[in-house]
Amino acid sequence: MLHRYDVIVVGAGGAGLMAALYASQGAKTAVISKLYPTRSHTGTAQGGIGAALGNLEEDHPEWHIFDTIKGSDYLADQDAVKVLCEEAVDTVYELEHMGLPFDRTPDGRIAQRPFGGHTNNVTKKPVRRACHAADRTGHMILQTVYQQCIKNHVTFFDEYQVMDLLVNDQGQTAGVVALHIDSGELHTFHAKSTVFATGGFGRIWKITSNAYALTGDGPAVAFRRGVPIQDMEFFQFHPTGIKGLGILITEGVRGEGGVLINGQGERFMPKYAPTVKDLASRDVVSRAIYLEIREGRGINGQDYVYLDVRPETVNRYSDEDGVKNLDGTPRHITAADIEKKLPDIADFCRTYLGVDPVKQPMPIQPTAHYAMGGIPTDVKAQVVIDSVNTPLPGFYAAGECACVSVHGANRLGTNSLVDILVFGRRAGQHAAAFAAATDWPALPSEPEARVRAELEGIRYSAGIESAADIRRDMRNLMMDNVGVYRTAELLTDAVARLRALKERFKRIAIMDKGQRWNTELLEAWELGCLLDLAEVTATVAGERQESRGAHFREDYPERDDTHWLKHSLAWIQPDGSIRLGYKPVTLGLYQPAKRTY
Amino acid sequence: MKVKIKIRRFNPEKDRKPYWAEYTVDAEPADRVLDVLVQIKGYQDGSLTFRRSCAHGICGSDALVINGRNRLACKVLVRDVGKDIVVEPLRGLPVIKDLTVDMEPFFRKYRSILPFLINDEPPPHIERLQTIEARARFDETTKCILCAACTTSCPSFWANDSYVGPAAIVQAHRFIFDDRDQGAQVRLALLAESDGVWRCRTIYNCVEACPREIDITRAIGEVKKAILTGDVD
Numbered sequence: 001m002l003h004r005y006d007v008i009v010v011g012a013g014g015a016g017l018m019a020a021l022y023a024s025q026g027a028k029t030a031v032i033s034k035l036y037p038t039r040s041h042t043g044t045a046q047g048g049i050g051a052a053l054g055n056l057e058e059d060h061p062e063w064h065i066f067d068t069i070k071g072s073d074y075l076a077d078q079d080a081v082k083v084l085c086e087e088a089v090d091t092v093y094e095l096e097h098m099g100l101p102f103d104r105t106p107d108g109r110i111a112q113r114p115f116g117g118h119t120n121n122v123t124k125k126p127v128r129r130a131c132h133a134a135d136r137t138g139h140m141i142l143q144t145v146y147q148q149c150i151k152n153h154v155t156f157f158d159e160y161q162v163m164d165l166l167v168n169d170q171g172q173t174a175g176v177v178a179l180h181i182d183s184g185e186l187h188t189f190h191a192k193s194t195v196f197a198t199g200g201f202g203r204i205w206k207i208t209s210n211a212y213a214l215t216g217d218g219p220a221v222a223f224r225r226g227v228p229i230q231d232m233e234f235f236q237f238h239p240t241g242i243k244g245l246g247i248l249i250t251e252g253v254r255g256e257g258g259v260l261i262n263g264q265g266e267r268f269m270p271k272y273a274p275t276v277k278d279l280a281s282r283d284v285v286s287r288a289i290y291l292e293i294r295e296g297r298g299i300n301g302q303d304y305v306y307l308d309v310r311p312e313t314v315n316r317y318s319d320e321d322g323v324k325n326l327d328g329t330p331r332h333i334t335a336a337d338i339e340k341k342l343p344d345i346a347d348f349c350r351t352y353l354g355v356d357p358v359k360q361p362m363p364i365q366p367t368a369h370y371a372m373g374g375i376p377t378d379v380k381a382q383v384v385i386d387s388v389n390t391p392l393p394g395f396y397a398a399g400e401c402a403c404v405s406v407h408g409a410n411r412l413g414t415n416s417l418v419d420i421l422v423f424g425r426r427a428g429q430h431a432a433a434f435a436a437a438t439d440w441p442a443l444p445s446e447p448e449a450r451v452r453a454e455l456e457g458i459r460y461s462a463g464i465e466s467a468a469d470i471r472r473d474m475r476n477l478m479m480d481n482v483g484v485y486r487t488a489e490l491l492t493d494a495v496a497r498l499r500a501l502k503e504r505f506k507r508i509a510i511m512d513k514g515q516r517w518n519t520e521l522l523e524a525w526e527l528g529c530l531l532d533l534a535e536v537t538a539t540v541a542g543e544r545q546e547s548r549g550a551h552f553r554e555d556y557p558e559r560d561d562t563h564w565l566k567h568s569l570a571w572i573q574p575d576g577s578i579r580l581g582y583k584p585v586t587l588g589l590y591q592p593a594k595r596t597y
Numbered sequence: 598m599k600v601k602i603k604i605r606r607f608n609p610e611k612d613r614k615p616y617w618a619e620y621t622v623d624a625e626p627a628d629r630v631l632d633v634l635v636q637i638k639g640y641q642d643g644s645l646t647f648r649r650s651c652a653h654g655i656c657g658s659d660a661l662v663i664n665g666r667n668r669l670a671c672k673v674l675v676r677d678v679g680k681d682i683v684v685e686p687l688r689g690l691p692v693i694k695d696l697t698v699d700m701e702p703f704f705r706k707y708r709s710i711l712p713f714l715i716n717d718e719p720p721p722h723i724e725r726l727q728t729i730e731a732r733a734r735f736d737e738t739t740k741c742i743l744c745a746a747c748t749t750s751c752p753s754f755w756a757n758d759s760y761v762g763p764a765a766i767v768q769a770h771r772f773i774f775d776d777r778d779q780g781a782q783v784r785l786a787l788l789a790e791s792d793g794v795w796r797c798r799t800i801y802n803c804v805e806a807c808p809r810e811i812d813i814t815r816a817i818g819e820v821k822k823a824i825l826t827g828d829v830d
Contacts, residue, residue, distance in 0.1 A: 035650055035656075035658070036658075036700065036704070038656075038657065038742070038743050039648075039650045039651075039656040039657060039658050040656075041650070041651065041656075043651070043655055043656055043742070044651050044653070044655045044656070053723075092724075093720075093722070093723055093724050096720075096724040096725060097720040097724075097725065098714060099713065099714025099716075099772075099775070099777065099778070101732060101735070101736070101739050101771075101775070102724070102732075103729075103732065104727050104728065104729050104732050105729075106729065107726075108726035108727055108728050108729075109723075109724060109726065110724050133739070134736075136655075136739075136740065139655060139740075139742070140739060143739075147712050147713035147714070148713060150708055150712060150713055151713040182693065211650040211651040211652065211656065212649050212650050212651075212652060213650045245653075247652075247653045344655075347654075347810075348653060348654075351654070351672055351674070352627070352653070352674075466639075466640070467639075467643075468638075468639030468640055471639075510643050511642060511643035511644050512643050512644035512646075514608065514610045514611075514644070515610065516609055516610055516693070516694055517646050517693055517694040517695075517697055518644075518646075519638075519646050519647075520638065520643035520644060
């Protein structure tokens with residue numbers, strides 16, 4: 001079936017919904033999502049959205065800009081960071097005007113809490129910048145922006161999975177091909193502008209905070225159509241995932257005074273980050289946890305540590321650090337405060353661990369959380385396809401699937417929510433403006449042929465390999481070889497073994513040959529996306545001979561600005577091999593400096 | 598440990614009516630029921646069909662009837678339900694395939710209560726102010742994840758599927774008692790109609806079903822009272 005829209009938005013998380021909300025004001029727009037919009041992964045964000053409102057203490061967008069650049073280990077493009085942090089303020093007010101139920105200060109303003117890497121640039125101490133709705137800020141953002149889409153009659157194609165990006169002979173994007181999950185039929189969406197907002201791909205690792213749906217469909221589809229992927233070696237491991245499960249425990253726990261404790265009962269972060277301690281940036285904290293574990297100081301010598309938010313612990317260390325409330329009294333918390341400020345965290349711990357965080361410390365370990373890399377874009381969210389930022393006309397990307405780059409080598413907590421809204425809005429505005437100024441791009445002949453061949457290849461494969469086995473092997477391999485600590489040996493081995501997995505993938509067999517709701521077929525196709533992205537990740541990580549942000553090479557433990565202050569780009573070649581290139585980082589505000597917390 | 602799990606299955610391309618299939622799975626007591634379903638799909642029968650995404654009780658995809666009760670498969674552990682598990686699709690919505698039901702009727706009801714802030718006054722250049730107490734007034738109903746566990750546990754909904762249902766009323770409550778919203782009277786009028794709140798017979802199934810521990814019957818009671826008094830304070 002053929003549909004025509006000025007603007008097609010793929011993905012209905014925060015970035016996609018924001019893009020759709022804005023695009024639909026000036027162009028005929030539809031959103032295509034493989035999930036019902038309210039199921040999107042934005043909803044699992046917890047602790048807050050960063051904006052220098054200064055509601056509780058002095059703060060400035062300039063400080064937010066500096067913190068983000070420093071947090072990125074100087075790999076972020078500074079013009080993009082400026083856009084992010086300056087527009088963050090209006091974005092948060094816009095959310096409030098849309099009805100988002102932020103928590104409030106005693107004088108009725110939006111409440112804010114401290115978060116890792118966000119500081120008062122003068123005192124260097126943590127600053128209250130994360131605007132929050134308890135520990136379900138992402139849930140409230142997703143619901144609120146979706147509500148506005150309902151109010152504004154945005155058109156949705158729910159439970160349609162996009163499987164190809166159409167690029168015509170003139171080099172223009174012409175829309176997408178999607179599978180209607182219920183009927184199994186393919187639909188072609190002819191569009192002047194296409195916005196990808198498909199989210200991340202943390203499912204390539206074994207321990208992850210990411211939803212099943214986060215299989216990198218957008219970046220993989222674009223990559224296969226010749227678009228490069230940028231900075232794939234930088235994937236964030238969040239320090240505090242629930243042991244074994246990877247479920248996220250917000251940094252807001254440490255923002256409220258929680259501390260990390262090793263097997264010797266020692267609060268270890270002051271050794272690694274003497275000034276901000278447990279509120280250092282995520283790459284620093286995750287590495288510290290791994291070092292403690294490696295040196296035998298995990299709990300009972302095992303591969304996890306404790307996150308302790310029991311009132312007696314919090315109050316003891318608050319007193320030691322001299323942490324004060326705004327009125328100058330010592331910061332002391334009670335069990336009731338934890339229930340009120342962190343209700344979902346308390347619920348997760350009780351449900352999945354049988355641990356009551358008010359009475360017991362929580363066992364945690366780092367969890368694969370966020371892709372700093374993705375589809376390269378400029379600050380208009382327009383996709384750019386080479387080292388001199390040549391745009392691919394009509395193609396836009398925003399949110400985790402994109403790389404502007406505002407997060408560089410390491411994202412600060414709260415900045416992903418800023419990113420999806422600021423650049424989702426820009427993507428919608430620019431996609432609609434482009435559509436208004438352009439004629440219909442020619443639709444390639446037989447637009448569905450490629451997807452049909454891919455799906456039929458899986459459905460009627462005569463192979464014997466199991467997708468579940470390949471998926472498990474990939475996730476274990478990525479955890480062991482392409483995790484927080486990396487070496488040339490581990491990465492070379494990973495690339496070889498990923499290629500072997502890709503060979504096995506060509507021979508997979510599925511049991512369900514049907515058309516309707518064939519999720520076995522879809523999961524197998526998604527595994528193909530994950531394998532492509534895993535191979536790129538291991539390959540570019542092997543090339544980068546330095547340590548920067550989330551990419552830590554034991555064989556090259558220092559940052560090397562002389563050779564490596566640059567973004568990586570990876571393209572797929574016709575024979576399936578990967579070609580690498582680089583492009584410069586946009587500086588202009590701050591020169592790279594040594595990074596300590 | 599070995600777990601025996603019975604699943605209500607139906608393939609619209611093959612089966613004339615639903616049937617029970619039984620599987621034996623090696624599981625840990627701390628595994629989620631969702632993990633058991635994923636294991637069956639991966640290693641025993643790839644055609645087993647169900648929705649899932651976040652796997653920790655936030656996205657609302659995997660509400661099912663598990664051992665007779667509406668729960669999220671990702672939020673109930675094997676140790677909570679024991680070695681004999683029975684899984685069925687939600688009741689009251691048309692089954693599409695296996696554990697997947699048609700959610701459209703549910704979302705239509707959600708959209709019918711005008712689930713968005715209504716306030717046409719130009720906003721200030723900063724945030725609208727709201728007191729901590731006013732914000733607390735509707736805190737609980739903002740937790741709803743639209744999983745449909747409540748609505749599909751409600752005998753009044755089973756008896757009459759034109760009833761708007763508890764989830765939609767929870768979503769309406771979230772706006773009716775938000776002092777920034779000016780649409781309360783419109784929503785109260787909608788909910789005062791014959792398919793609105795008066796179909797609630799305070800059976801409390803919804804409260805027991807809610808994975809977010811929202812006191813839904815109380816929220817519905819507050820909406821009923823507001824309809825009667827015309828007062829939302």
